[in-house]
Amino acid sequence: MSEGFSRPVAGHVPVLRLGDVLLVTLQGDLYDSSAQQLQQDLSETIARSGVTGVVIDISGVEIVDSFLGRVLAEIAAQTELLAARTVLAGMRPAVAITLVELGLTLPGLRTALNTEAAMELLARPVVASRSGGRHEESP
Amino acid sequence: MPEREAGGSLGTPTDEVRDFLRRRREQIAQRWADEPLFRTVFTVSRDEAVEAGKAVVDALAQVADAQRVEDPDAAGFSAVREQLARMGAARARAGLSPSQMAGELAALWPPVENLLVADLDQAPPQGLRECSTTLSVLLGTLRLVAMQTALSEGQALIDRQRLQLLEVATPVIKLWDGIVAVPLIGTLDSARSQVVMETLLNAVVEQHARFAILDITGVPTVDSLVAQHLMKTVAAARLMGAECVVSGIRPAIAQTIVHLGLDLGTVKTRASLADALGHCLHELGTNIVQASDSAGRR
Known part of the structure; x- marks a missing residue:
C-alpha cells in the first residue's frame, strides 16, 4: 500500500483523465518498453474508468519507427474493443512522411491536427466521425 | 631575345609566337574588334571591344610564355575566362547555336595568321610554318576554353532554373479557413512529388487545415x-489529421486509371476543384447562400 504514490520511472508515460477522455502526451524518444507499458496502462485504465475516448498527442515526437507505429495501431484496436475511440493528434509532417514511406498508413486510426481538434472529434456522435474507415460499423 | 632583323635566327616557335603576340597586340586587337564575335558583344564602343581583344591577346601571350599552348587549364586563361563567359552568354542569348559560336571563334584565326605572315616574311619557310602551327594550336585552345566556359555557363543556368521551377511550381493556396489547395501543374516525378508533399503538410500545420485539396487538372x-x-500524399495528410481530396481528374485520365487497374479506393475524389471545395465546406458545416435569393425571400 505504500506504493500508492509510485516514483515516476524514467520513460514512464503519464495517462491523464479529463472527464470522459484519457489524454496521453508522448514526448521525445519513446523506448519500446515504455510504449508497451503505455499500451497495458491504457487498456487497464479504460476498463477501470469506462471512458469513451483516448487522445494520444504525438506533437512532441520526432521519430516514429515501425514498432511504435504498430503499437499505436494496436492501442487503437484494443480501445475499440473496450468501447472507446482513440484519436492520434498532432503528428509532425516529417513523421507522417516517414510512416508513409515505411508503408505504415495506419488505416482505421482516427487522426486530428491537434488535441483541440481531437477533443471536438470525440465530442461528436460516433456516426459522424470521419476517416474512421472500417471501424465505423462497430458499436 | 632572338634577333629579328637578321631574319634568319628564330627562337623556339612558342617563344616566337609569344613575342609576336606581344609585339602585335594592338593590331590584333584592332582587327578582332571588327570580327562579328567582338563587334556584336561590345556594342557600346569600339574601344571597349579593342580592350577586350587586348586582354585576350595578353592571356594568349602569357600561356605561350608558360609553354602550355595545348593546355586549356593553363593559368593564363583564368584572367579572361569570365570575359569569355560573358561573351559566350551574350551570343547564346542572341540565339546562336554552339556550332555558329564555334564558327565565330574560328573567324579570329585569319587576321592573326595574316599578321604573322606579314611579320615573319623574312624568316625561313620552315620557321614560319612552325610558328603558324603553334599559333594555330594556341588559338584552338582558346576556342576550347571559350566553348567550355560558355557551355558550363549554360549548365549553371539550367540548374538554377530547375531549382526555381521546383519552388515556383508548388504553391499552397488557402481557400477557406481550414481548407488549403495545391494546384499541380506539369509532370509529377519523385523529386517534385516529394516537394509537394512537404509543402502541403507544412501548410496543413501552419494553417490548421482540416482539408487539403490536390488539384491535378494541370497534370498531363x-x-x-x-x-x-x-x-502517399493523401495517406500522410490523413496521418496528420487532415482529409485530402483529389480533384480535377479529367475524363481521359479517369479512363487511363481504370485501364491501368489502379486502385484509388482510399482516396476521396471529386471532378472539379469547385466540387471539392463544396464537399469540404459541407463537411466543415459551412453553408453558402446566394445573397439575391435570401434578399428576395425577405
Whole structure:
C-alpha cells in the first residue's frame, strides 16, 4: 500500500483523465518498453474508468519507427474493443512522411491536427466521425 | 631575345609566337574588334571591344610564355575566362547555336595568321610554318576554353532554373479557413512529388487545415507512379489529421486509371476543384447562400 504514490520511472508515460477522455502526451524518444507499458496502462485504465475516448498527442515526437507505429495501431484496436475511440493528434509532417514511406498508413486510426481538434472529434456522435474507415460499423 | 632583323635566327616557335603576340597586340586587337564575335558583344564602343581583344591577346601571350599552348587549364586563361563567359552568354542569348559560336571563334584565326605572315616574311619557310602551327594550336585552345566556359555557363543556368521551377511550381493556396489547395501543374516525378508533399503538410500545420485539396487538372498524364505519389500524399495528410481530396481528374485520365487497374479506393475524389471545395465546406458545416435569393425571400 505504500506504493500508492509510485516514483515516476524514467520513460514512464503519464495517462491523464479529463472527464470522459484519457489524454496521453508522448514526448521525445519513446523506448519500446515504455510504449508497451503505455499500451497495458491504457487498456487497464479504460476498463477501470469506462471512458469513451483516448487522445494520444504525438506533437512532441520526432521519430516514429515501425514498432511504435504498430503499437499505436494496436492501442487503437484494443480501445475499440473496450468501447472507446482513440484519436492520434498532432503528428509532425516529417513523421507522417516517414510512416508513409515505411508503408505504415495506419488505416482505421482516427487522426486530428491537434488535441483541440481531437477533443471536438470525440465530442461528436460516433456516426459522424470521419476517416474512421472500417471501424465505423462497430458499436 | 632572338634577333629579328637578321631574319634568319628564330627562337623556339612558342617563344616566337609569344613575342609576336606581344609585339602585335594592338593590331590584333584592332582587327578582332571588327570580327562579328567582338563587334556584336561590345556594342557600346569600339574601344571597349579593342580592350577586350587586348586582354585576350595578353592571356594568349602569357600561356605561350608558360609553354602550355595545348593546355586549356593553363593559368593564363583564368584572367579572361569570365570575359569569355560573358561573351559566350551574350551570343547564346542572341540565339546562336554552339556550332555558329564555334564558327565565330574560328573567324579570329585569319587576321592573326595574316599578321604573322606579314611579320615573319623574312624568316625561313620552315620557321614560319612552325610558328603558324603553334599559333594555330594556341588559338584552338582558346576556342576550347571559350566553348567550355560558355557551355558550363549554360549548365549553371539550367540548374538554377530547375531549382526555381521546383519552388515556383508548388504553391499552397488557402481557400477557406481550414481548407488549403495545391494546384499541380506539369509532370509529377519523385523529386517534385516529394516537394509537394512537404509543402502541403507544412501548410496543413501552419494553417490548421482540416482539408487539403490536390488539384491535378494541370497534370498531363497519370501513370502508376504518379498515382502512388498521390496516394502517399493523401495517406500522410490523413496521418496528420487532415482529409485530402483529389480533384480535377479529367475524363481521359479517369479512363487511363481504370485501364491501368489502379486502385484509388482510399482516396476521396471529386471532378472539379469547385466540387471539392463544396464537399469540404459541407463537411466543415459551412453553408453558402446566394445573397439575391435570401434578399428576395425577405
